[in-house]
Amino acid sequence: MTWPAILALTLGSYALKAVGLVALRGRRLPPFLDEVLVLLPAALFGALIVVSTLGGDRALVIDARVAGVAAAAIALWRRAGFVVVVVVAATTTALVRAIS
């Protein structure tokens, strides 16, 4: 790694973070795109959850993470709080990994 590369990563990452934030600033889009924007976060985070649960090196992998996320889903369904959900996920995953 070189310092110019770190500078490029810094400027590039900041630009990607800033561009969506300053693009609209409350301006309304055509109605169809406005509705797309409302559903955008659900689509993005649905994808992020799948990639962080199943993502491997260019492959889908089923491992102990799946058990942890399933346990978290059950905890959520039982109306557990955020911290409990996170602890349940980590503990379940660690246990499954330890015994497998």
Next chain:
Amino acid sequence: MGRQPSIRRSAVALGVAVGVFGVSFGVIAVGAGLSVPMACAMSLFVFTGATQFAAVSVIDSGGSPLSAVGSGLLLGLRHIGYGLSLDRTLPRERRWRLAAAQFLIDESTAMALAQPDSADGRRAFWNAGLSVFVFWNAGTLVGALFGSVLGDPATLGLDAVFPAAFLALIVPLLRERDGRLAAATGAVIAAVLVPLVAAGLPIVLAAFGAVPVTALRRFAERREDGP
């Protein structure tokens, strides 16, 4: 009342888990030949875990700094969608947004969007952004200086914390049928694309899953309104 401490507690819990990954970033970065100041500068200024891990792993496997920048920025593309998603939650002044941009990450976005109104959303954005910033940077410094003091985060099950936390945070987005449909569509698109395209692209392309769901909703509404 009551909501504010819960925002803070969630932000700290998330920060602690991220901090452990910060330690492993520090370890991996130094292992890939980065100096301690370089590792810390990345966490301070790039401040996006996925981008940093991707860039350092390219270097570690013998790639050039240029391809490290390329892979890293590919993983950062999803932030464009995050910025657009937060448009209605955050204050509109350009200067405010340019200052907030550095703290736009997965965690701050999800926590802000999980709140019922924009005042709480704004508070959640800063709580999560700053908590993760502090723990991530402290973790990086510890890992870069002392090595793997905490063991492998995977052994502790911490890699499952991220999907679990995001699942918990997006529950409010799933209350309506269209939200559930958009999340499912995005999830399927990403799952199909993971083996096919470079890391970082599946999530960005999954954003387009919101388009057919919107079209479907409009179609259904028109039929209801029709004769």
